Amino acid sequence: MIMFQNDYVEGAHPAVLQKLIDTNMEQSVGYGEDPYCEEARARIRKVVGREDVDIHFLVGGTQTNLTVIDAALRPYQGALCAQTGHINVHETGAVEACGHKVLALPGKDGKITAAQVKEAHDSHWADGAHEHMVQPKLVYISHPTELGTLYTKQELTDLRKVCDECGLYLFLDGARLAYGLAAEGTDVTLSDIAALTDAFYIGGTKVGALFGECVVISHSALKEDFRYLIKQKGGMLAKGRLLGLQFLAMFENDLYMEMGRHADRLAMKLKKELQEKGYRFYMDSITNQQFVIVEDTKLQELEKEFLFNHETRYDADHTVIRICTSWATKEEHIEKLLAAF
Amino acid sequence: MIMFQNDYVEGAHPAVLQKLIDTNMEQSVGYGEDPYCEEARARIRKVVGREDVDIHFLVGGTQTNLTVIDAALRPYQGALCAQTGHINVHETGAVEACGHKVLALPGKDGKITAAQVKEAHDSHWADGAHEHMVQPKLVYISHPTELGTLYTKQELTDLRKVCDECGLYLFLDGARLAYGLAAEGTDVTLSDIAALTDAFYIGGTKVGALFGECVVISHSALKEDFRYLIKQKGGMLAKGRLLGLQFLAMFENDLYMEMGRHADRLAMKLKKELQEKGYRFYMDSITNQQFVIVEDTKLQELEKEFLFNHETRYDADHTVIRICTSWATKEEHIEKLLAAF
Amino acid sequence: MIMFQNDYVEGAHPAVLQKLIDTNMEQSVGYGEDPYCEEARARIRKVVGREDVDIHFLVGGTQTNLTVIDAALRPYQGALCAQTGHINVHETGAVEACGHKVLALPGKDGKITAAQVKEAHDSHWADGAHEHMVQPKLVYISHPTELGTLYTKQELTDLRKVCDECGLYLFLDGARLAYGLAAEGTDVTLSDIAALTDAFYIGGTKVGALFGECVVISHSALKEDFRYLIKQKGGMLAKGRLLGLQFLAMFENDLYMEMGRHADRLAMKLKKELQEKGYRFYMDSITNQQFVIVEDTKLQELEKEFLFNHETRYDADHTVIRICTSWATKEEHIEKLLAAF
Amino acid sequence: MIMFQNDYVEGAHPAVLQKLIDTNMEQSVGYGEDPYCEEARARIRKVVGREDVDIHFLVGGTQTNLTVIDAALRPYQGALCAQTGHINVHETGAVEACGHKVLALPGKDGKITAAQVKEAHDSHWADGAHEHMVQPKLVYISHPTELGTLYTKQELTDLRKVCDECGLYLFLDGARLAYGLAAEGTDVTLSDIAALTDAFYIGGTKVGALFGECVVISHSALKEDFRYLIKQKGGMLAKGRLLGLQFLAMFENDLYMEMGRHADRLAMKLKKELQEKGYRFYMDSITNQQFVIVEDTKLQELEKEFLFNHETRYDADHTVIRICTSWATKEEHIEKLLAAF
Structure with a gap:
């Protein structure tokens, strides 16, 4: 996972x-x-x-x-x-x-x-x-x-x-x-x-x-x-x-900010491409936490390979999930996730 | 007062x-x-x-x-x-x-x-x-x-x-x-x-x-x-x-209930007569606390002689006041209050 | 009692x-x-x-x-x-x-x-x-x-x-x-x-x-x-x-001090007379609490008529009791107590 | 140090x-x-x-x-x-x-x-x-x-x-x-x-x-x-x-006990040799904490090279110090310390 x-x-x-x-x-x-x-x-x-x-x-x-x-x-x-x-x-x-x-x-x-x-x-x-x-x-x-x-x-x-x-x-x-x-x-x-x-x-x-x-x-x-x-x-x-x-x-160097930039860049990449795919966002975040509205059937499928936080129910068929990137997130994992969406 | x-x-x-x-x-x-x-x-x-x-x-x-x-x-x-x-x-x-x-x-x-x-x-x-x-x-x-x-x-x-x-x-x-x-x-x-x-x-x-x-x-x-x-x-x-x-x-006798009945009776008398005068109530209470919506100018006048609790603002010109009766409330005071309203 | x-x-x-x-x-x-x-x-x-x-x-x-x-x-x-x-x-x-x-x-x-x-x-x-x-x-x-x-x-x-x-x-x-x-x-x-x-x-x-x-x-x-x-x-x-x-x-007058004096006077009367009877005191108090060392057999007898606080054991046969006077203590009760001792 | x-x-x-x-x-x-x-x-x-x-x-x-x-x-x-x-x-x-x-x-x-x-x-x-x-x-x-x-x-x-x-x-x-x-x-x-x-x-x-x-x-x-x-x-x-x-x-192996044994062995070595040198102990401990009574002048000298915990004053001229060994204590350091004593 x-x-x-x-x-x-x-x-x-x-x-x-x-x-x-x-x-x-x-x-x-x-x-x-x-x-x-x-x-x-x-x-x-x-x-x-x-x-x-x-x-x-x-x-x-x-x-x-x-x-x-x-x-x-x-x-x-x-x-x-x-x-x-x-x-x-x-x-x-x-x-x-x-x-x-x-x-x-x-x-x-x-x-x-x-x-x-x-x-x-x-x-x-x-x-x-x-x-x-x-x-x-x-x-x-x-x-x-x-x-x-x-x-x-x-x-x-x-x-x-x-x-x-x-x-x-x-x-x-x-x-x-x-x-x-x-x-x-x-x-x-x-x-x-x-x-x-x-x-x-x-x-x-x-x-x-x-x-x-x-x-x-x-x-x-x-x-x-x-x-x-x-x-x-x-x-x-x-x-x-x-x-x-x-x-x-x-x-002692710029590491703290660098880690922040890495996570944010991947989060924004995710956000932009999901928006292009037509996904809606629960919150307009420019940081490493992204709150995406996902259909439940889609979510079940995604969760065979990825783990998310369930933030709240959006409606009868949709869940708001939280996707976090971090300093450690690999670009290939974001691509894999985007592919799965 | x-x-x-x-x-x-x-x-x-x-x-x-x-x-x-x-x-x-x-x-x-x-x-x-x-x-x-x-x-x-x-x-x-x-x-x-x-x-x-x-x-x-x-x-x-x-x-x-x-x-x-x-x-x-x-x-x-x-x-x-x-x-x-x-x-x-x-x-x-x-x-x-x-x-x-x-x-x-x-x-x-x-x-x-x-x-x-x-x-x-x-x-x-x-x-x-x-x-x-x-x-x-x-x-x-x-x-x-x-x-x-x-x-x-x-x-x-x-x-x-x-x-x-x-x-x-x-x-x-x-x-x-x-x-x-x-x-x-x-x-x-x-x-x-x-x-x-x-x-x-x-x-x-x-x-x-x-x-x-x-x-x-x-x-x-x-x-x-x-x-x-x-x-x-x-x-x-x-x-x-x-x-x-x-x-x-x-x-040791019915005093506790009797005190309750006394206060409630006077509260309901107040409520009934104020309703008849056209006053609106913030809450439909059948007990000793009555929440009346009063115009501020009227309230100022009343407060020369009576003290109330201000519960909340109702709108720009009205206040919700709380009027409490108790075991000790005198019927004549209620009548005086009704007269003043 | x-x-x-x-x-x-x-x-x-x-x-x-x-x-x-x-x-x-x-x-x-x-x-x-x-x-x-x-x-x-x-x-x-x-x-x-x-x-x-x-x-x-x-x-x-x-x-x-x-x-x-x-x-x-x-x-x-x-x-x-x-x-x-x-x-x-x-x-x-x-x-x-x-x-x-x-x-x-x-x-x-x-x-x-x-x-x-x-x-x-x-x-x-x-x-x-x-x-x-x-x-x-x-x-x-x-x-x-x-x-x-x-x-x-x-x-x-x-x-x-x-x-x-x-x-x-x-x-x-x-x-x-x-x-x-x-x-x-x-x-x-x-x-x-x-x-x-x-x-x-x-x-x-x-x-x-x-x-x-x-x-x-x-x-x-x-x-x-x-x-x-x-x-x-x-x-x-x-x-x-x-x-x-x-x-x-x-x-609003001297009542507080007067009550204090009353209790203290009776406490000191008790102390003085018990000392004269040979009783020892656990503490040298000049206020309304007196701590007397009493033989247990004597204590049992006294407690048929009077209530005391048991402060602590003194030794195998003696208890330290606390005797409190107050503003309300009656002189006759002190005399009765002294008589019983 | x-x-x-x-x-x-x-x-x-x-x-x-x-x-x-x-x-x-x-x-x-x-x-x-x-x-x-x-x-x-x-x-x-x-x-x-x-x-x-x-x-x-x-x-x-x-x-x-x-x-x-x-x-x-x-x-x-x-x-x-x-x-x-x-x-x-x-x-x-x-x-x-x-x-x-x-x-x-x-x-x-x-x-x-x-x-x-x-x-x-x-x-x-x-x-x-x-x-x-x-x-x-x-x-x-x-x-x-x-x-x-x-x-x-x-x-x-x-x-x-x-x-x-x-x-x-x-x-x-x-x-x-x-x-x-x-x-x-x-x-x-x-x-x-x-x-x-x-x-x-x-x-x-x-x-x-x-x-x-x-x-x-x-x-x-x-x-x-x-x-x-x-x-x-x-x-x-x-x-x-x-x-x-x-x-x-x-x-997952015996490491926890092994670390304990190491520290205790060095502590007992220290204790034994200090006792042989005539030092007195404040507490008879068989574990990694040793409480030694040390003359203040001696202590000052020792503290140029070693750090101890001062437990309590023993008397006008002596302090009780705590010496702790641990899993990490080096035998050579104990020897150095013994030499200094």
């Missing part, structure tokens, strides 16, 4: 793995305080264009989301996000397990707007009974979203502005950041994100790492004692250098 | 207060293990028609909801309820603070249906990624709802059936239970509720008590060690007899 | 109850925002000698402790307290249920010292692995302690000083505060406590109220959004005026 | 790394449901001698401890453990962050006894106020302990017996299990542990893996829905096969 159901069915990019091989027999101090982590931090500060950020490496996305959000919120505060947001749907209530309500807003194409955030904030404070309600304090967005879409620079700037006005934190989940940054058509750069958010993370697991997410924190309130929280939530890797090493491999 | 904004702007029914006065200088053991609590439990077991239930007295509604729900759920499980449900909107995330997600369903008139519950359950378990989602385990309903509406016996029976099929707990929030049971037109009795739910509570605070809610638990899994949880959540009143005494006063 | 096992086997002081009776048929807004609560707040600000404090009324002690402590701590921070501290022993892990570790120190006579606090703080920060340990952030003391003992003004001043040096909050649990303030031999006044702590509470339940604790907060960080937390933890009484009224009754 | 401060300053055993290299370019389903994890589970079931156990792979020790303990306890229940237990000291309150109190018992050499557990259980239930106290429900032990010591088979059997009598779960933290199982002088086997506990884990991180702990659950109540909890707590690795592969490498 050729797997397209997600972007973590693979191992690591060979250059990432090589780094682990090369250093395997060395000794180093634990918990992310080793020289490789330090070097990776320095490198990433350069790449994101801010020297004043704190950088931490965690193992996975759910862990990263819950740790950042728990760092940001007092017990009665909640996180605004799109109804489709990962923290609202696919993390088994990890944020709630830390005591915080996820305040879901009806998203459009996986995104929320500055106007929605403003309205949520204003209506909270205008309500005479606001002390009886969860206070919005953080805005969670994902970029790319769970539906493959991207925020524009203007949209991010507007969110930043409204967060400043309302005293809210802006946190960006970049589990698939490479695929967003490398998309043809985006006007958002890594330094834009570092400039416009209070915290965000650069995803490794869904890109070329074995595992690992790199949290970049610019707001001082979120920086304080963050390592205590990482440890408490079980996210502090003993052999922390493994995280630093992988991010070094991905950022 | 005459207050109609809610049903807890009052003190206690004189008969309830008298009970406290009569016993004030007695000594008794604490924490609800005194003879008055025992007597009240025995009485309520009779009234609800089940000898096999555990009965606990707590101080307030939020406390009661969070304690019962925390008793019912394992950490990754959540509570299904209507989007308008009190636990979803007006308890400052108390359920989430215990670690559990509230799984809000789009209600109709404040209610949810057995079909909705079934669908939520089935779609969870049908989803290949269900371990990544919060598992529905308890159904929370309020009766009367936050919008004054009532479930029918058939609706409750259907909910019970679906909960049995799906392995879900059914918990009924009876903060205003008297006003529901006493409504003309309901076919639901207290013993129906005891027979059809796994746990429910009989509200005292919003009826004739100074404070106090009486939890009735029939499901054995919820009974176990419940007092530990009451204590941990801060709900165990040291002078617990105060709760037993008040419920005794309300249940 | 005559009950000496604790100080909440009683009802309310008649003057407190009278206040509830007098106002019972009035209407007022809920949740502690009524004029009686406002008046009580103003009065208590005067009595404690600080106008800059926030004052909140909660129902019970466990609830108060958990709410204040949860307001003070970030998730990885803990509360230092004596091993015998109420939060460590008798609140079913309420602080832990909010996510925080209680960091118990070996107390002496129920108390901890500034030196112990300093040592706990310093050794935390000196430990290279401190991020792997719970960070001490709040000092919890009770006054009187669970063993009836009192801090001196010097001890409190030293604790304040060390908390300032170490960036710790100082929180004083005054569940039995009247009995501490009124003790002959104490040099600590209510205004000392208000001046030296970041937050404390004036206990009502164990003194003359039906229920109720009055939290006094001076540290601005603890003030922020405190009412959200009260609501979330289930401690916001709907008919909040009941709390304001009771504290008004206790503080 | 040669590092002896802990057993996770290394990379992975070459055979473990090779497994990752060999499979790197394969595709597999995520979250531990791939064939390698299945194969590793089958293998480990064989090695532990029970087919009826559930096996899960998690990333790190703190995560594993908090997930198992949270699975076991209802909100008001706590975990008994030695005062020196990892969950009590070095996990930043991770168990408390899940809402549960750690009930620390005074250990001896890092261990607790069946008699202590019985006493804690009995005294809880004998206390009239037990509902006001945290209910002990799980016994946490580590093997080897944090002080390098081991339980005997008899001690484990006694703990099992008392847990059965008292209705407690027995959970064994095997972060360093290899070093315990391989010790000369232990009579405890892996199948003993599987037979005597309700859950335990086989540590990978501190042995030869890059990371990874293997949880083995035999009690059915702990098995239910365990994967939901792993996900919620952030412990579910997307590329889960990495865990399966590493455990396969360690268990």
